[in-house]
Amino acid sequence: MxxxxxxxxxxxxxxxxxxxxxxxxxxxxxxxxxxxxxxxxxxxxxxxxxxxxxxxxxxxxxxxxxxxxxxxxxxxxxxxxxxxxxxxxxxxxxxxxxxxxxxxxxxxxxxxxxxxxxxxxxxxxxxxxxxxxxxxxxxxxxxxxxxxxxxxxxxxxxxxxxxxxxxxxxxxxxxxxxxxxxxxxxxxxxxxxxxxxxxxxxxxxxEWTDNPEWMTADEIDARETWVADCDAAEKARLEAERIERESQSALRELREKADCAERILLTATADPLVQAVAAALTRLGFVVEDMDAKGGEKLEDLRVRDGDWIALCEVKGYTKGGSVTDLGKINRFVERYARDTGQWPDARWYVVNQFRERDPSSRMQLLRGQDADVEGFAESDGLAIDTRSIFLLDKDVASGVKTSDEARRLLRESTGRFAYGL
CATH class of the missing domain: 3.40.50 (Rossmann fold)
Known part of the structure; x- marks a missing residue:
């Protein structure tokens, strides 16, 4: 047809x-x-x-x-x-x-x-x-x-x-x-x-001139170079993306690890906070004894030692600010310690994670507006410690900015408010 x-x-x-x-x-x-x-x-x-x-x-x-x-x-x-x-x-x-x-x-x-x-x-x-x-x-x-x-x-x-x-x-x-x-x-x-x-x-x-059969040798070499360059550029891009993904993953893993360890100092209350404070002080070289773990009558949360030196430490976590009422409780723990041992401790510490649901950068000074109470507490070798300062001091020791000996001496010799790095 x-x-x-x-x-x-x-x-x-x-x-x-x-x-x-x-x-x-x-x-x-x-x-x-x-x-x-x-x-x-x-x-x-x-x-x-x-x-x-x-x-x-x-x-x-x-x-x-x-x-x-x-x-x-x-x-x-x-x-x-x-x-x-x-x-x-x-x-x-x-x-x-x-x-x-x-x-x-x-x-x-x-x-x-x-x-x-x-x-x-x-x-x-x-x-x-x-x-x-x-x-x-x-x-x-x-x-x-x-x-x-x-x-x-x-x-x-x-x-x-x-x-x-x-x-x-x-x-x-x-x-x-x-x-x-x-x-x-x-x-x-x-x-x-x-x-x-x-x-x-x-x-x-x-476009028959694009057919390798009808290309010159120079054109074929240039085409092969072009394809190879494109492949190399793509491999480089993929490698850069792989490195970026792995770096982000490593950062994410470290962030999650810190959330469950050091950063608990800034977020927790009750026993998790006590354990985080104890761990941080231990990293600084103190010998820390968890008194709650012993059971029996309620005593201070921690006893912190550096050789013969000892501090009684009470740890609190609040969604609002710290309370001067806690200072009286610590004084009673100190009196009980003196009756039991016949000695006074070298220091009494009030460790507080206050305003714990806020960004740490926006939190107010510990016991703000209670200067007279803080000064009275200092006269009895008392030290009110913001957990933000423990976090920052611990970080500086880990990064080599300070030695653990310097960090412990700074804590031992301080009274009143401890506001390191704030």
Whole structure:
């Protein structure tokens, strides 16, 4: 059967473009046999007379013989859900989901030319978008001839760009995000790929000088260098991101560790706070005895020793400020100690984590406005200690700013308020 007036191939329809897309159309015309721009309200098209569709957004038809290059919109094609009696039907539309992470991954199994194109043209565009974007939820294609190849995807496997053949729909779709504005390199890649699939419809690569068979030796060397440089740049970027992730993870682990150890000095009350104070003083070189652990009659929380020197220590944690009432309790503990041992302690310490639910930087002075009570407490070798100061002193010893001997001497020789670093 003879066919007359058949247009040269590939015969390409353009859909979804605006009236001012003349440059876009010119690019497609340059590499196609014939091109027709489908109007917004044009329906009388014989789709079987066309080979490919370049569509901005989702095309309004998806004949099985068509090859489609699609920029954004709902992905064309359907997948076989395997439930022929379902009220929704056996075939379902390929879905799009929101992706909230900024991380991206590429497909290492792509051919070299596509990998290079992705790295040079596609990744920079996607990385400029906001963290939330619409991506293709990878369909579970059922038919043997179907496939779904992610080109760029998030870490959950949902694709920003993909090449696929659906269970029902066009012969192949190359789907790109709508941020792609330079259609030329993607059209060249699509025609080159489709020429391998259907050489009668796409009789030759449109840019035959890009074919390595017809390149000079210098061009081939330069192309290989370009691809290698792109690969090296991508590996360097991935390595930098890996180092950043590992550094953030290490910082997060240390923060969580500090939250359960040193930072309890700034957040806790009751027994956890007592234990944190005891641990910090022990790190400074004091010998600390937990009196509550002995049971029996209620005594001071801790006895803190440095050689023959001893301090009785009461530890409190409050959502509000410290209380001068506590100073009287400490004095009673001291009197009990003197009766039991026949000696007076060298110091009496009132250790307080006050305003513990606030940012430590915004907390007020310990026993603010109670200077007369603090001075009276100092006359009896008393020291009111803000746990913020213990935290800061402990940190300075750990970092080598002060020695543990200097830290212990500073505490032993202080009376009144201890406000180290505040």
């Amino acid at each position: 003879a066919i007359y007036d058949e247009d040269p191939r590939p015969r390409v329809l353009i859909t979804g473009v605006s009236d001012d897309a003349s440059e876009f159309v010119k690019v497609v015309e340059q590499y196609s046999g014939v091109v027709h721009v489908v109007g917004a309200h044009e329906y009388s098209i014989r789709w079987e007379s066309w080979d490919a569709v370049v569509s901005v957004g989702s095309p309004n038809r998806s004949e099985e013989h068509l090859f489609i290059l699609q920029l954004g919109g709902a992905p064309v094609g359907r997948w076989d859900c395997g439930y022929p009696n379902s009220p929704a039907g056996r075939f379902r539309e390929i879905g799009m989901w929101s992706s909230y992470g900024k991380e991206l991954k590429t497909n290492d199994e792509l051919d070299a030319s596509l990998r290079a194109l992705v790295k040079s043209d596609l990744l920079p565009l996607i990385r400029q978008r906001s963290d939330t974007r619409r991506v293709i939820h990878a369909p579970d294609f059922d038919l043997e001839s179907s496939y779904f190849i992610p080109v760029v995807s998030d870490l959950d496997g949902r694709a920003d760009a993909a090449i696929y053949r659906p269970d029902q729909g066009p012969r192949e779709v190359i789907y790109l995000p709508d941020t792609v504005t330079d259609i030329r390199p993607w059209l060249l890649y699509a025609f080159e790929r489709w020429a391998d699939i259907d050489p009668d419809t796409f009789p030759a690569a449109p």
